Amino acid sequence: VDVQLLRGVDRTAFRGELARELGLGFVLTEPADQEARTSNMSRAYRVNLNVLALVALFTGAFLVFSTQALSVLRRRSELALLRVIGLPRRNVLRQVLLEGGVLGVIGSLLGLAGGYAMAAAVLELFGGDLGGGYFPGVRPTVHFAPVAAGVFFLLGTGVALLGCAAPAWEAAHARPAQALKAGSEDVALSRLGTPWPALACLVLGGVLSQLPPVFELPVFGYVAVMLLLIGGIALMPRLAALLFGGLLAAVPAISRRTVGMLTFARLANAPNQAAIALGGVLSSFSLMVAMAIMVASFRVSVDDWLGRVLSADLYVRPAASGNTASLSPAEQKAIAATPGVAQANFLRNTQLVLDPARPPVVLLARPIDERDPEKVLPLTGDTAAPPAGALPVWASEAMQDLYGWRVGATVNLPLGGRNVPAFVAGIWRDYARQSGAVQMRLDDYRRLTADMLINDTSLWLARGTTPAKVIERLRALPFGGTLEFSEPGEIRAISLKIFDRSFAITYLLEGVAIVIGLFGVAATFSAQTLARAKEFGMLRHVGVTRRQILAMLAGEGGMLTLLGILVGFVLGGAISLILVYVVNPQSFHWTMQLHLPWSLLATVAAVLLASSAVTALVSGRYAVSGDAVRAVREDW
Template identity: 50%
Template sequence: MRALLCTFSWQELRHHPWRNASAVVAVLLGVALAFAVHLINASALAEFSSAVSSVNGQPDVELRARQGALDDALLARVAAHPGVALASPVLEFPLQVIAPSGERMGVSLVGVDALVVAALSPALMPVTDTTQAPSGARRFDLFAPDAVFLNAAAQQALAGQTALQTGDGARLRVAGRVNAPGAPLLVMDVAAAQALSQREGELSRIDLRLAPGARASDVLAALQLPANVIAQRPEQSGERVSNLSRAYRVNLTVLALVALFTGAFLVFSVLSLSVARRQPQFALLGVLGLSSRERLRLVLAESALLGLLGSALGIALGTGLAALALRLLGGDLGGGYFKGETPPLLWRPWAAAVYLLLGVAASLVGGWWPARATARMAPALALKGLGAPPTPGAHRHTLALGLVLLAGALAWAPPVAGIPLAAYVSVGLLLVGGIAALPLGVGWLLDRVAPRITRHALPVLAVERARRLRETAAVATSGVVASLALSVALTVMVASFRDSVTQWLDAVLPAQLYVRSAGGAGDDHHLPPGFVAAVAQVNGVDRVDTLRATPLQLDPARPAVALLVRPLDTKPGATLSLPLVGHALPSPGVPEGERVIAVYVSEAMVDLYGAKPGAWLPAMAQAFAEPQVRGTRFFVAGVWRDYARQHGSVVMDRADFVRLTGDTRVNDLALHLREGADENAVLERIRAVAAQHGAQEQIEFASVGQIRANSLRIFDRSFAVTVWLQAVAIGIGIFGVAASFSAQVLARRREFGLLAHLGLTRAQILGVVALEGLAWTVLGAIAGLVLGLAVSLVLVHVVNPQSFHWTMDLVLPWARLLALCAAVVVAGTLTAWMAGQAAAGRDAVRAVKEDW
């Protein structure tokens, strides 16, 4: 019996390769995309984490400042403690050097103490170059003020240069190498690095190796570190790297699984039609003794075989796609989290096995309902042609409604470990429940259409068949409904996000011209004070607003928060140049002797740190030195939208920051021009001022239009992968319609032959088939559009806030959505017409004679 069942299944797969190939391709594409995204993210994250681990080394404890830099006076006190065996000072900052092509190239420079770094961070230990002179003659290069040591990436990028020039004109000598992996890196003596960067007395961190038997908690308690110094485990650096991109990686993986989800519906469609066509064969097997359980296992075995074949091919295709993407994109799919050298492909058998099982599971889920229908069939009645499955009753519709209600309830559930797992389940239940209710919707709509077309014979034939066989129509269009719904939801989500980002850029870029310190964003490059003062006096400049951006480490396990220092008009009735969510709150009264500083936090701060409007933010006080911050309390006066910093930002008035720190340095200038001033003329005057202060190589210019265009270009690049995933999902859905109509049309040759005997021409028969395709795909497009809009509400108002901690306004791009639906309808109609070509010829007429 088992051999007979295997032969039965094999013959079905062998004799109908086109129909079964559609299900295989659907699973193949779904697994390939999901596995490729996993490989790209895993490879990039592993390479980045490895580089961070090599540079940071493996100390027992790291000391960092919550805000700004560490005072290197702390080094002597820490190193003198008996519980500390080694204390290694480190200074890190980005540096621009002149590449062989003459262009500026960004590298990282790390200053270390060569006497102790080897014990804590061996990859940063300088190795002198002995090719030009004996090692003894160059041993003092480890401490030379102009000597740098390059890692492999820097040596390759700089093409073996032995002398380097920095962006601000300093000259450095290549004295050797270091073994640190990752992006281009330069290493030099820490004191020389302080002098080069004009950071005398500053350190980025102090790495500690504790004495044998010493406990970190006891040592830190004895050191009595200042409140603005934070101690962390070395592995927390890797955790921050992972947390930085986790939401992006998870959402991208879920989007990739969209194709696999759609593939499950296509397997359902293919097997449902296959089971319906083979009902006499299954009935014969039942009469011959095949039990209902064995018939269930037979159909599930077929679906598992389809899933296994598609998954195996998908793993191979996904590996190739990942290797190609890593070579072309360098591990960055548009999110901007992983930059630097191209990471090697990290292929692990367990990951391949997981995605292989996911593909098989999706196929089994798609085949479960057809398998149950086969198991519940009455063989004797079916063999006589009386075994048509009963029309689902109210319990089916109740189940569909229950799934939709459960989806709505789950959409309100909180995230799990920062991931909106319940929201993802809600999206899946919405789709399943909506597709389960398709027969009800098809019947309701066609019952109202049928009376209006009674005078037209061909439309009556098409509509009445779809009306009487609404289950078949629902099966055939389920793949289109699923793919179109997800595509509509993603289109709405991306359009809403882009529109919100556009409005946000208008709010945060009020000036016409911007001047920033060269070297990129961050707090490592500042504008010369004399230049800042002189710019305000340039003819044509009405007002100059300064901006300082500096990292603020509130939690060792989380990425740093951005502290933005800018002038704020906090007078009553004044309008803040911030896109606030709600209204600003007045500062409360405090006892005499205390001072209140109003700060404005981004939406991420509310989710991650509980910084709600009207609350106090005590963690801010720990970021500043104790004498200046004593008696100061930080009040959350409002929440603003910040699409540039996913992990939180705090805006503080510049006057308050300078009073607390005495630090007047700035990164950027926002120039408000006088009415009628020529922007180009103002630019030339500012360049002349920069030349007078020797800052012409330290500044960059950008107009508001350039910043806006560049920001939107980055946004579009970030969502380019989403567009491709939408296209694949739609393609799978159309492929499913093609397979469904091909199978049904070939099975209806006798019906078409009878219509030909009754006088219908071949063109009229093809017209009936095309009208059926039009009716079914229109129904699928309507259902997909409605379900997609429902899913978009979950994506916009739940998934994005829980994943990225920002909100957006819902935007419905009707022109794009209707064009998407129209494309699906046209493709489905053409597919039905082409499928009818093969079944409306002479074979259809001959097929009628088989019953005579």
């Protein structure tokens, strides 16, 4: 009932007086309450989509940072020469920052235009909820948000400046004599080899992952993921030096082969530059591993849950467009007496408003064996036997987080116009109702409310009877034209299709992260091979062939990527634990079982490893294509 108040009526006083007159059988809400409930329903979904976008942004930002840093490192000797001939330090810094700023502005503008076009395409393909099912039938249009665009523009420009600033500051303050020498680039990155900040980030990330949500959002979980990424990337120089140096010393066969010795010597003695190349691979691959494990775990859990809750042979419900949305006792008897029906379980689905600021809680009344509720409920933990005379109910996981219900607690349910005390006998898993659900025995519900109607029917068929025959007989009933029929396989397929569509944007962002990682490898090795042209020229002077240099580059790319993949598996696995056991329960109020998609992870790892080796090889062909004398002339 919508109520429009006369002018001058005190809304608060009127609401209080009306609530006292109506009692517990009615709930009074204002438009603002409905808006808040609608917003809360999709808030976690919207926040997680934004975080996924920030994941891709983080990977891209690291690519920009590493590319800019390597570009400045390549010119380290040139910057030192400018200082030798009298250019002040501040002028060197100003020049480099201006170059980085111009590139950042151009790149950010192109990124905003490309992002706007991609957003329009995604909305056209997936809709406003990106397949989540929150806004069916709505065809949104792209809205340009100036504030958000300004923030991302500043972020892109800032990352480009930051990538230039750190190595430029080091080059401006380094000793010119040392900076003029070829091969001193790794000295400029020596601070990256300090492991303590990285270890501090990893430890702090582990601690934050254990903290509770903030305003029902896993804020600390997101921060923990970011810290684990930063810590893992920052630890790469030390890991690269220890691993490749240890292999070079422990495996004599490596030193006896020219290509192997050159490859491992470079990786072991210039680990800081290797770490920049590793960072792009590690960040993209670890995030891909984490997202793949989380999505696979969720999908397998949903599939198992559907198998538990869809135990009947046929499901019947009154059509929403029919004369009635429920079935009367006489109609229930007619369905149960239909030839071919061995057992019929009826379910009453209604809603309870426990908090006007939250969406309604779904109440499901069905036949439940109090001694063995797990026959019909996917319970998640311990159960408690209700005291004599108590009303047992079983709550979904969301009720624990949203309303603080626990097994063994006594709660109040607004039934039949009064508050009825109930005993929480167990917690069950529910992936269909994010706002919470409560189940109780159908006989108890009818006794308390005198409501004999039902909404859904589960049918178990007699042996030798097919669903098609039973459907034909049910349609022949006087009310059969208002019935809808579904088989468990059909419901399962539709549910998983909706799931895959809901996570289509996740798969897309995973692919974006991998592509960005490959671009990072290409950009990093291109910059490094160009910077090492004199090194390659010197190697060719001492007898190393072009083919051996290319093999060395392919080996470096392959070994670095292999290390990034191995560490990415570990780091991505740790992040996936946070996503599965922290972010998802705190965002959507349900738990899931862990599942690792080994075939997908192995395929992506193999493709990434091969692509990185080929990318390093292709990037190095230009650096060794010139004349050996021309390559080293700057050292004369």
